[in-house]
Amino acid sequence: MAKLPNRSPAPTDWCTITVIFLIWQNIVIVRPEDDVTLRPAPLRDGCLRFSGGSKGSSFKVALFADLHFGENAWTDWGPQQDFNSVKVMSTVLDVERPDFVVYLGDVITANNLPIHNASLYWDQAISPTRARNIPWASLFGNHDDAPFEWPVDWFSSSGIPQILCPFANASEGDKCSFKGTTRLELMKNEIRHNVLSYTGFGPRNLWPSVSNYVLTIVSPKSDHNLPVMFMYFLDSGGGSYPEVISTIQSEWFRNKSQEVNPDSSIPEIVFWHIPSKAYKKVAKKVAAGRTKCVGSMFxxxxxxxxAEMGIMKLLKERPSVKAIFVGHNHGLDWCCPYEKMWxxxxxxxxxxxxxxxxRGARILEITDEPFSLKSWIRMENGTLHSEVVLAT
Known part of the structure; x- marks a missing residue:
């Protein structure tokens, strides 16, 4: 990878400036309250700080993708899968001890959930991270607010759906309306009940796309808050609306990145759930032997x-964008070079x-002075593979 451009002098408190921009754009970032047990020590201004204070210290992020909590919840099989998923996350968290966790979409399988409050399952999914006092952020996948699909076999024998409503009282019949839980409700419940959540509401003009926001990782030095990296989160749709990153989301990214990182001097990474069409183009190049990648490809x-609506063109034009991370495809865990990013x-x-x-998780490790971005896969059985340097 090419060397980073020289960083221009920065104001002494980038986090404060960033938060002013976030408020101006009507983005709500929920910040943890003071808690000496948190890792890393959260800042009141919404930024994330390295766990160490020395030169060369690192900031580690674990990505949990496609958990699908609540799937076939009316069977014995479904709850067992959720239990197994908790074990995977617990293993990764205990082995890697990350400073931050990203829930990369499809946290729940809403189309399998015949209840209004799917946040009950969302809460189970984030419980291993919360129990270890690790901050996190989440974004939406295509299954998180998908409409409930009635299983045909529920009607094949007795003709009575196998479901128990949460309230027996007839006056509470609306609780069995099966209308599902919207993106806004899921996010509101996560933020309201979890002081460790850094998840944010995006600007209202981007809705129904909701999980669009930016977080800042700041220098481990104690004398100032110089950004080391910006992390952008985008809602790639699906479920209740088409699977796209819209033109207006792309415009939001263009404006936001120009505000917080106008000279592209600070490295940036981007998270969303459903791969862009550029991923398919890269896979074809690999199959033809024209690109070398790391990880499971085929x-x-x-x-x-x-559809593509402008986001990839913007990302390709920004030298500060080092990598994009997605989920959605359960059998793929590769990283491939593309233009000037991964x-x-x-x-x-x-x-x-x-x-x-x-099962496992992708791990990111960001190091400051000198800057580097590394990644690898940590499996449920504890093994590690597919190490790659994404930027230096």
């Missing part, structure tokens, strides 16, 4: 968004969803 075809899949973490591939 376990299944790349399933992409429905396109990466996470690793399927949950036991819900399709496929029997081994």
């Amino acid at each position: 376990e299944e075809p790349v399933a992409t968004q429905e 396109l990466c899949f996470a690793r399927h973490t949950g036991y819900g969803g399709y496929g029997t591939w081994g």
